[in-house]
Amino acid sequence: MDIVVVGDINVDLIFAGLPSLPSFRELKHAKSMKFTLGGSSAIFACNIARLGASTGFVGKVGKDHLGDFLVEALVAAGVDTSRIVRDSELPTGICVSMSFPNDYAMVSYPGIRESFSLKEIDIDYIKQARHLHMSSFYLQPGLQPGSPELFRQAKYAGLMTSLDPDHDPNEKWNGGMQQLLHDVDLFLPNEVEATKIARTEELEAAGKSLAGFGHTTVIKVGAKGVCVFCGDKHIHAPAFAIQPLDTTGAGDSFNAGFIFQHLRGAPLPKCIAWGNACGALSTRALGGTEAFPTASEVETFLAERRHESVAMGGEPPGI
């Protein structure tokens, strides 16, 4: 197994083409709708499998229709679901999102995913992979206390590790994150998350402080691309110029492209170009997995956008 992904999984119900957000006692009609696999970790697993990495997903869903739907979606993407925990104690989570070209509003029911904890994870299974990835640290209160132990064991067994913290809905930005960061090789926050976790307003100060933990910090800045901090090195790579339809899962798709190349030992500029390409291409349709490209589609896109790709860190990314 190339990569094992541990973390959040839920259904996403996305509405797009709304004239504006509805107010109380108001009904708005959406022009399009998607009922699809969601949860940053699950979207990432699906997408990196689509690129060709052999992938296992470890998380928790209910014994209900939504749980069946999610497991089937992962199986269809070629992800190993044998270690997914199913329990009837609570329903599977669902997130309703109202999506606008550059913004969104969401309502989430986390359901059973919040109770998933370290004791439900088969550590021997994790150790079979070359790489461990986790997303949505702050959305998983059950898993948070055990995460440092999970990452420590993965590192001890020789795995590479990566973490995308995602947003903290409680705006506390702690929960053992500092402890966990010592065992993370690739840290992948967006701009808001990076500055909040580093407790500074400045992106550059945040990047330097986070890279001080000894890993590569990749800060995603939406349409502005990414800033990468690695030791004393600092690279800013612009994003591809596109008109996004729905940015749900753009960060997770970036992670999939970046880590797919990292797994193959590619140099940093190539990892960045693949991350930016996957992030950009994923915004062509509603949901986090729908428009995600295959590896050959990424190669075609990079060739077509050669001038932009070359700007992503010096060396041409190669195709």
Ligand SMILES: Nc1ncnc2c1ncn2[C@@H]1O[C@H](COP(=O)(O)OP(=O)(O)O)[C@@H](O)[C@H]1O
């Ligand atoms: N409007 C956009 N134009 C081009 N690329 C984008 C756009 N939005 C996102 N991306 C790509 O997806 C990556 C992640 O998006 P971002 O919104 O920063 O992450 P997150 O979804 O975690 O907040 C960006 O670094 C970029 O490569």
Ligand SMILES: [Mg+2]
């Ligand atoms: Mg994100």
